[in-house]
Amino acid sequence: MYKKSFFLIMLLVAFVTLPCAAESVEGLPLHVQKIEPGVVRVWVGDHVSSTAVSAIATKKGIVVIDTTNIPKLDEAFRKIIARELGRGDFKYLINTHGHVDHVSGNGVYADCQIIAHENVKGMMEEMFQDIPRRSEWNTGYIKEQREQLASGKIAAEKKAGTEEQLAISTLINEYLQSSPKPTFPTKTFRDKLVLDCGDVTFELYQAGGTHTPSDIFILVPQKGLLLTGDMMADKWLSDTPGCLATFAVRTGSAEDYPVLVKNWQALIERKDEIKQYVPGHWNGELSFEGFLARFNYLKALLSDIEALAKAGGDFNQFMTGYTLKDKFPALVGSPGITIQGHQMSLQHLYQVYSGKISLSGELQGSFGSDAFTAKFAALRADLLKNRDKYFYSEADLTGLGYFLLQQLKKVDDAIAMFELYVQLFPQSWNAYDSLAEGWYTKGDKKKALELYQKSLELNPANENGKKFVAQIEKELNN
Numbered sequence: 001m002y003k004k005s006f007f008l009i010m011l012l013v014a015f016v017t018l019p020c021a022a023e024s025v026e027g028l029p030l031h032v033q034k035i036e037p038g039v040v041r042v043w044v045g046d047h048v049s050s051t052a053v054s055a056i057a058t059k060k061g062i063v064v065i066d067t068t069n070i071p072k073l074d075e076a077f078r079k080i081i082a083r084e085l086g087r088g089d090f091k092y093l094i095n096t097h098g099h100v101d102h103v104s105g106n107g108v109y110a111d112c113q114i115i116a117h118e119n120v121k122g123m124m125e126e127m128f129q130d131i132p133r134r135s136e137w138n139t140g141y142i143k144e145q146r147e148q149l150a151s152g153k154i155a156a157e158k159k160a161g162t163e164e165q166l167a168i169s170t171l172i173n174e175y176l177q178s179s180p181k182p183t184f185p186t187k188t189f190r191d192k193l194v195l196d197c198g199d200v201t202f203e204l205y206q207a208g209g210t211h212t213p214s215d216i217f218i219l220v221p222q223k224g225l226l227l228t229g230d231m232m233a234d235k236w237l238s239d240t241p242g243c244l245a246t247f248a249v250r251t252g253s254a255e256d257y258p259v260l261v262k263n264w265q266a267l268i269e270r271k272d273e274i275k276q277y278v279p280g281h282w283n284g285e286l287s288f289e290g291f292l293a294r295f296n297y298l299k300a301l302l303s304d305i306e307a308l309a310k311a312g313g314d315f316n317q318f319m320t321g322y323t324l325k326d327k328f329p330a331l332v333g334s335p336g337i338t339i340q341g342h343q344m345s346l347q348h349l350y351q352v353y354s355g356k357i358s359l360s361g362e363l364q365g366s367f368g369s370d371a372f373t374a375k376f377a378a379l380r381a382d383l384l385k386n387r388d389k390y391f392y393s394e395a396d397l398t399g400l401g402y403f404l405l406q407q408l409k410k411v412d413d414a415i416a417m418f419e420l421y422v423q424l425f426p427q428s429w430n431a432y433d434s435l436a437e438g439w440y441t442k443g444d445k446k447k448a449l450e451l452y453q454k455s456l457e458l459n460p461a462n463e464n465g466k467k468f469v470a471q472i473e474k475e476l477n478n
């Protein structure tokens with residue numbers, strides 16, 4: 001009995017360790033998944049959320065979906081796909097969206113027709129202009145990671161992931177520093193495109209508005225596949241979800257949403273044709289239930305906020321009652337669904353449907369720059385004069401203020417933001433509490449004390465306020 005189970009264990013160990021002997025690309029472990037005959041999925045790494053490239057053999061040739069952010073990898077992938085499918089007649093490349101980690105290797109398929117949503121090109125142009133900044137950031141990041149690894153301070157369970165990230169970042173940087181040129185899509189579409197490849201059809205549906213303005217769903221009915229790009233996953237296979245980390249409405253326009261709903265609805269109605277949902281990164285999985293739940297959530301958000309904007313209702317009041325916990329309890333804690341993402345969705349949609357200018361949206365991009373203080377002062381003055389023109393929430397003002405105070409360490413800017421918070425919400429105990437913290441950080445304890453006391457007048461149950469009042473009184477008496 002003992003011997004038999006020992007033998008079984010040895011056999012198991014032998015099988016379990018087999019994938020370790022698999023091939024590698026640039027020292028990184030490579031994975032090939034055969035989804036079904038004529039369909040393969042390839043990616044690198046065991047930890048980092050890297051792009052999974054899919055390839056499907058058709059009568060007209062091989063159709064590849066997505067490239068990575070390292071063309072060198074795509075060159076290796078192309079060879080592996082050809083080997084796995086037993087042919088080399090590459091015909092089409094389809095990009096699921098315009099993010100760098102889905103289009104940077106397009107040049108490897110320059111001999112193919114490259115198909116994508118019409119918004120992909122603009123995203124690629126922006127991203128290529130941004131290469132010097134990305135390279136600089138990446139260089140700093142690599143240096144930091146190397147130092148951390150050398151210091152031995154990284155926890156044992158994080159070491160392998162950090163080493164993998166370092167190897168991938170190094171390859172990305174090599175590419176960024178090689179003066180790369182973009183290879184744009186050669187055929188684009190807006191709402192829907194059908195690609196007939198003889199025995200296999202590819203139905204491409206516009207689905208922008210959550211992840212980027214260029215996302216598409218790709219339905220391959222003959223293979224029972226729906227490729228969903230980076231829009232969503234309802235299970236993460238590694239602890240770095242990467243692009244799949246947030247499902248939120250954040251990039252579309254009022255014209256895009258009806259198309260997104262229509263296309264998504266059409267795919268739900270064809271659920272019997274879909275055997276497998278394929279996210280754009282290897283470490284995400286998606287079920288029909290997850291796909292449906294996210295659709296119902298999006299649909300509810302769109303119609304409820306459109307109705308609110310039309311009725312001229314109070315957004316802040318609406319948002320207070322429209323929580324994930326109360327309205328969508330089944331989605332609480334589901335991968336990619338967060339309170340912040342939910343609030344981002346509500347705010348973005350309200351802005352789209354009300355036509356008002358978002359305070360936080362206006363400031364985006366100027367944080368950390370020298371121009372911020374002046375820009376914010378002008379915005380604040382205009383906002384206080386024309387309150388109806390703008391749209392803001394308590395969550396916005398708190399978030400912006402604490403971002404300035406804690407992340408950017410811009411105490412004066414944070415105080416100015418919290419002052420505006422108090423001006424716009426004079427009955428908010430949290431506004432006074434936040435402004436108090438600003439002054440306390442700056443070192444004006446007397447002012448901080450007065451503000452904490454005001455906050456406690458409005459909300460005697462403010463525990464943070466009580467704690468600070470006791471602490472400041474003690475400090476002032478010393």
Ligand SMILES: [Zn+2]
Pocket residue numbers: 097099211230243
């Ligand atoms: Zn993405």
